[in-house]
Amino acid sequence: MPLIEHTNGFDLVIGGVTLLRHRSDAPCAYLGVGEADVRMTKGNFQIDDYLVERVPLVEARITPRTGGAEIVLSAAGSAGPAIVLGVAETDRHLELSWYCETPGVNRFWLRIAAGANERIWGGGEQLSYFDLRGRRFPLWTSEPGVGRDKSTQITFEADRRNGGGGDYYHTNYPQPTYLSSSRYALHVETTAYSAFDFRHAAFHEIEVWEVPSRIEVWHAAHFLDLVETLSARFGRQPRLPAWVLRGAIVGLKDGARSFERLERIIAAGSAVSGLWCEDWVGIRETSFGKRLFWDWRWNQERYPGLDRRIRELDERGIRFLGYVNPYLCADGGLFQEAASAGYLIRRADRDEIYLVDFGEFECGLVDFTHPGACAWFEERVIGQNLLDLGLSGWMADFGEYLPVDVRLASGLDGMLAHNAWPTVWAKVNADAVANRGKTGEVVFFMRAGFSGVQKYCPLLWAGDQSVDFSRHDGLQTVICGALSSGLLGNAYHHSDIGGYTSLFGNVRTAELLQRWAEMAAFTPVMRTHEGNRPTENLQIDQDPQVLAHFARMTRVYRHLSPYLADLCVEAERRGLPVQRPLFLHFEDDERAYATQTAYLYGPDVLVAPVIDAGARRWATYLPAGVRWIHVWSGAEHPGGSDAEVDAPLGQPPVFYRKDSRHAALFVALRSL
Numbered sequence: 001m002p003l004i005e006h007t008n009g010f011d012l013v014i015g016g017v018t019l020l021r022h023r024s025d026a027p028c029a030y031l032g033v034g035e036a037d038v039r040m041t042k043g044n045f046q047i048d049d050y051l052v053e054r055v056p057l058v059e060a061r062i063t064p065r066t067g068g069a070e071i072v073l074s075a076a077g078s079a080g081p082a083i084v085l086g087v088a089e090t091d092r093h094l095e096l097s098w099y100c101e102t103p104g105v106n107r108f109w110l111r112i113a114a115g116a117n118e119r120i121w122g123g124g125e126q127l128s129y130f131d132l133r134g135r136r137f138p139l140w141t142s143e144p145g146v147g148r149d150k151s152t153q154i155t156f157e158a159d160r161r162n163g164g165g166g167d168y169y170h171t172n173y174p175q176p177t178y179l180s181s182s183r184y185a186l187h188v189e190t191t192a193y194s195a196f197d198f199r200h201a202a203f204h205e206i207e208v209w210e211v212p213s214r215i216e217v218w219h220a221a222h223f224l225d226l227v228e229t230l231s232a233r234f235g236r237q238p239r240l241p242a243w244v245l246r247g248a249i250v251g252l253k254d255g256a257r258s259f260e261r262l263e264r265i266i267a268a269g270s271a272v273s274g275l276w277c278e279d280w281v282g283i284r285e286t287s288f289g290k291r292l293f294w295d296w297r298w299n300q301e302r303y304p305g306l307d308r309r310i311r312e313l314d315e316r317g318i319r320f321l322g323y324v325n326p327y328l329c330a331d332g333g334l335f336q337e338a339a340s341a342g343y344l345i346r347r348a349d350r351d352e353i354y355l356v357d358f359g360e361f362e363c364g365l366v367d368f369t370h371p372g373a374c375a376w377f378e379e380r381v382i383g384q385n386l387l388d389l390g391l392s393g394w395m396a397d398f399g400e401y402l403p404v405d406v407r408l409a410s411g412l413d414g415m416l417a418h419n420a421w422p423t424v425w426a427k428v429n430a431d432a433v434a435n436r437g438k439t440g441e442v443v444f445f446m447r448a449g450f451s452g453v454q455k456y457c458p459l460l461w462a463g464d465q466s467v468d469f470s471r472h473d474g475l476q477t478v479i480c481g482a483l484s485s486g487l488l489g490n491a492y493h494h495s496d497i498g499g500y501t502s503l504f505g506n507v508r509t510a511e512l513l514q515r516w517a518e519m520a521a522f523t524p525v526m527r528t529h530e531g532n533r534p535t536e537n538l539q540i541d542q543d544p545q546v547l548a549h550f551a552r553m554t555r556v557y558r559h560l561s562p563y564l565a566d567l568c569v570e571a572e573r574r575g576l577p578v579q580r581p582l583f584l585h586f587e588d589d590e591r592a593y594a595t596q597t598a599y600l601y602g603p604d605v606l607v608a609p610v611i612d613a614g615a616r617r618w619a620t621y622l623p624a625g626v627r628w629i630h631v632w633s634g635a636e637h638p639g640g641s642d643a644e645v646d647a648p649l650g651q652p653p654v655f656y657r658k659d660s661r662h663a664a665l666f667v668a669l670r671s672l
Helices: 153-162 223-234 242-246 259-269 304-315 335-342 371-387 414-435 477-486 510-520 542-560 563-572 663-671
Strands: 003-006 008-015 019-021 029-041 045-056 059-065 070-072 082-090 093-100 107-113 120-124 136-139 174-180 182-189 195-198 204-207 214-219 246-251 272-276 285-286 289-292 321-326 327-329 362-365 393-396 443-446 459-461 600-603 605-609 617-622 625-631 636-638 641-646 654-659
Touching: 003 070, 008 059, 019 107, 019 182, 029 082, 045 107, 045 272, 120 477, 174 195, 174 223, 174 414, 182 223, 182 654, 214 223, 242 272, 242 563, 242 617, 246 542, 272 393, 285 443, 321 371, 327 335, 335 362, 335 371, 371 414, 393 414, 414 443, 477 600, 510 542, 542 563, 542 663, 625 641, 636 641, 654 663
Parallel strands: 246 272, 272 321, 321 393, 393 443, 443 459
Antiparallel strands: 003 008, 008 019, 029 045, 029 107, 059 070, 070 082, 082 093, 093 214, 107 204, 120 174, 136 195, 174 182, 182 214, 195 204, 285 289, 327 362, 600 605, 605 654, 617 641, 625 636, 625 654
């Protein structure tokens, strides 16, 4: 029995770790009432809460039950709010179910006992901090913001103009799940706004804007087992399609000229697996840059003969990919179809279609709580317009934009539907692919996510980074994003090579493109993006040196495909991520816990990307217990020490285990 009773409270223990420590003078749970104020501007949310009441639940009445217990937690004198906690234990797993007996309660806090030197990871895809300890993380899917650092001019300008600057905790993909260095994982089953607060030395505080249905906790002897357990809990992704591993997916949005440019990129020696043209639906010029025409069908003026082009590329082993999102522009034909059928979300305050301003054009949002709307979008939009045309993949964008002041067909409140929306959107895409029998052959990629998205989305992408090396919005943030999301069962993660967001005079450099390509060669998918302002930013085919460098990195990626294929099999069977924190395989090495700018590529390769402009030497820590070989020089380095190596462009700091069964494959990289 995990429950230990005391005269003035109780302890709840799992795997020898105290999870809850409740005393009448230091309660673990609180209930309250709050009044939320939520405003959205182009996917950026301003969320304020007026706290009306927060009541400590100081009294505990425990009743043993078979396989667990029931605990009634109440305010002093039982005059205030109360909650019933059900505790059920199975092997290495606790389920805490919650039922509130007090009407009107809409705020819940729970304090989890913390260790002095404990580390915390997870929270979905976190881009600034891998170890969450010492900070508070609101969990609400949204635009991450531009710059994400209040001390920078870029963030200041974005905030000043439309509140879009963001902060360290903003993310497209939050998830109320974390792992502890005490070797347990905790998940809150809720879609409400919530926050994880890891600032206190003695406890972690979970805040939820409802009483959650349950909290699940798992314990394991090893982190690999915890990750495997979480991936099984949320659902495992299908194996990456074999065609993806043939080379890079080249992103071009230049209409028919995209095919000519692709041929020049291939002629330069690039290994290419796909051509991704998000502008296959047409272009809309705005002050933000070139936007797409959000009416999800082939624009024959911009891409004449696309059906034939797709077949010709496919005969050469190159797939064609596009773009789609759940919004329909009000001046498009699909909007009219959906509106006539009653498939668009309506306003909560008046009976009309909810139109969202996306900056110089308005859109309606398909109501995926309506079964008919799901079936229509899966067949009419994705099935007929994408899959039947021959697309082998697409970016499934904008899952985080659901406003909260909506009226849904299901009757679900917008505050509870918002966080769930990315998973709903992922399911629509996955079901459309499955309906055509193409699961595991077609790959769509998403930036938005929430609990359960793992089951449906075959590939994450890190969102819209700035086109720079900045600490909170540049190249290094995608490493943190891969590591944090990977621990929660997302095996496959990648990013836009060169970043995406170019605003306020911030433009790409050749060095940034090259360093980003170097890192991408050691990730599950290598994909380029022209960015939001293609004509103002350097592209991979505009500079001969950049193109030659990119071509070589694509050959590195293709050369490693046998190793990556093995990792894909492991991901399918066990849910282990391709990119892994060092401690996942080196649990006994304390220094392996301290880095978020290097990662293991599977169990055998350590990658330490150069993330500073101008650097030509780079140092990284090599975990203890094995000998490491520097890929490019062949020099041997002992584990348990720092290694500083030359890192000219084209030679990112990469090491492999001397005892790896893939050693011959890694040695051959030197000749590419």
